[in-house]
Structures are given as C-alpha cells and as structure tokens.
Amino acid sequence: MQASFEATLEYAQEQDNIDILFPFRERFRFPQHEGRDVSYFCGNSLGLQPKSVAYLMQQELEDWARFGVEGHFEARNPWFSYHHLFGERLAKIVGAHKDEVVATNTLTVNLHLLMMSFYRPEGKRYKIIMEAGAFPSDQYAVETQVRMYGYDPEDAIIEIKPRDGHYIIEEEDILNAIEAAGDSLALVMFGGVNYYTGQFFDLKIITAAAHRVGAYAGYDLAHAVGNIPLQLHDWNVDFACWCSYKYLNSGPGAVGGIYVHEHHCSNPKIFRLGGWWGNEEKTRFKMEKGFVPQNNAGSWQMSNAPVFNMVAHNASLDIFDKAGMQALREKSEHLTAYMEWLLKQITHLPFEIITPSQSHRRGCQLSLLFSDRGREVFDKLTENGVVADWREPNVIRIAPVPLYNTYEDCYRFYEILNSIK
C-alpha cells in the first residue's frame, strides 16, 4: 500500500476525490489564516465546531425563552431527558449497549466517581497499575485516591514504563506486571491511547489479564473515543470515561462520558455516590429518603443535564452516526499512513516519529520527537497557518482527523515542514 504513495499535490487531490468521507469536511468551521482555512491538525486537543451547533444552540435558547421551566418537558428536546439523546450513538462509538453509557459530568470528575466504585482497596489488595507518563490529571486522580485510603502513592501505584531507550510501552511488560502484582492488585487504570506518544493499548488483553488476578480494569479514553473503534462490552472492560471535546468535536469543556459494563450496572453491591439524576427516574421527584440507583450507567450521573454544554455533543454525534466508525477508521489508517510516509521523506530536520508504526497500535495521531529545534519548527508551522500542538519538552503532535482532514491537508503540511531549512 505504502509503495504507491506520492509526495505531490496531484496525488493528494486524487485521494480526496475518491474519499467517500470528503464531504464531511463541509460540516465543520475552520479557523482562518490569511483568508483561507488553516491546516488544522489539533483534533486530538480540541475538535472543530460542527456548523449545525449554532442552529441547535439557537433552538435551545428559543425554547428556554418560550417555555421557561416547562422546557424540561415541552422543549423540542425536553431537558428532563436530554441525556437520553446520546445513549445509542455513544454506544456505537465505544462498542457498548446503550444502557452501559451516559453523557455526564467531565472526564476527571468521572474518573474519580468511577474509582469510588471500582477502587475499593481492602487488606492486601490495594495496588493500581497505570502507564508511566499518563496525562497529569489521571496521575493526580490516582495519587489522591490512594492517599484518601491512607496509602503511600510510591507503594500503591505501579507505573509501567517503556524499556530503556524506547518510547512505547510493550504490552508484554504490562501483562507481566499485572501477573507479578497478583492479588495485591485492585485496579488497572490506563489511558486507551497515550496522549504523548499516541500509542493505543490492547484493552482486551489487558482487561483479561487484570481479571485473571481478580482486579478491575478501567480506562481513560480521552484520546481513543471517536478515534479508534472500540468494543468495550465484548472486551469485558469494567469501566471507562472520556471527554468529548477532542475527536468528538463537542466544544471546550463539553460534557464527558461514562461506560460501565452491564453486569456492574445491575449489581447493587457496586457502590456509587448518589445524586438525584443517578436515582431511579420514576422516584426522582418523590423527594423520598434513600438513594435508589438506576440499574444502568445513568446511575453515575449526579446533577441534571447541562443542556447548553451538550448541544454541540448532540450535533457532533449526528455527524459520527452518518459517517460511521468503521468508515472513519478505514480512512484514518490510510490518511495517517500517508502523513507518516510523507514525514519520512523529510530527512534534514532532527525528528523521529515515536508513535507506533503499526496501525493497530495507534489512532490518527503522530508524535514527532525533536532532538533539537523543536520549538522553532513548531513556531514556523504556526506562522504558516498550521495548527498543531506542542507538548513539553520536545514533541509536536499532529492528528489528521478523518472526519475533516484531507490528503491535501497532509500534503500541505509536508510541504511547509519540508520548506523549513
């Protein structure tokens, strides 16, 4: 496949012409640079705005003005049940049943809430395995959870590192660490895709290994959701959470999401912190004593749905539904392979790609590690209308997103990078 790639504008445009997802680009608003769309490669940080958001937001404003409090039941999308708009579409994206997912809260909050349920250290089972170099918010969440139960993070948290001189964590090392921790292990908590390297972990085998030693497995899917097709239910994953402002294009600080396997949802012994929106819907307004959690992922909700924070989510999930995760993934693998191939044609700049080269071990992101001049190159890209992102100390991350990026975008990026002397 790779042998047929070409570093020409004509080739890139031909690929766009035969790309069935190409028209989806039209559904998004692009920031402008000198009168034209920027080359946007930052969907791994903040996805672009679907054009339909403005209309849908206006609809909620009108319904609020028109109905006041009655909008909870009279609005075109009644606010009382607004969160029910998302179950089916989210379930398709993460490979779950619709009752196993809910759009609620935000990512780090959800991670804490889920750890309140699935990290219940007792006796000698109190350790947590996570990846070294996890996103700081995950590190802080895990650190403070173990402290809350009186453990020393140095002892209770086992971090799995890449081998010396490598950037990628070998799955074999994760599995060996799980086995070695044995019955001291309470939880495996990994990022699905590492934010820095772009490595996608094999969640199925990690989950199975955790279960073999009697531990739970839960994942932060911030960089995986909407990027890689997942099968959380079939992989027997216990829980997961994600944000929706990256690949799910739902806007800054937008609502997060939760998945919990159905056998935990319906198990009353799984502890969950209570709030009225997690209570049985039928008795929610009876104002009676005694929290009765729903028997689905909705029971991890706390408060009533933040409707304005969910409007873009609604708009974006519609687009995902029309495009379909499988088609997106097919394009994504080819588009990222093209970008990788183009980058490999550039030999005069001091960088290497640290993202795995096998497509099953990555999503769309590529991470370029610079041994020198990284920040300077990044600034030049920005001056030339490229939006990428810079991660300290020396990585430029670029994400060709199959929903709105084109082969021409990749070619233009290559052309600009190649012109930096």
Ligand SMILES: Cc1ncc(COP(=O)(O)O)c(C=O)c1O
């Ligand atoms: C992997 C990962 N985890 C956690 C977070 C924090 O998310 P939030 O601020 O929505 O809690 C981020 C934010 O970018 C992230 O990339």
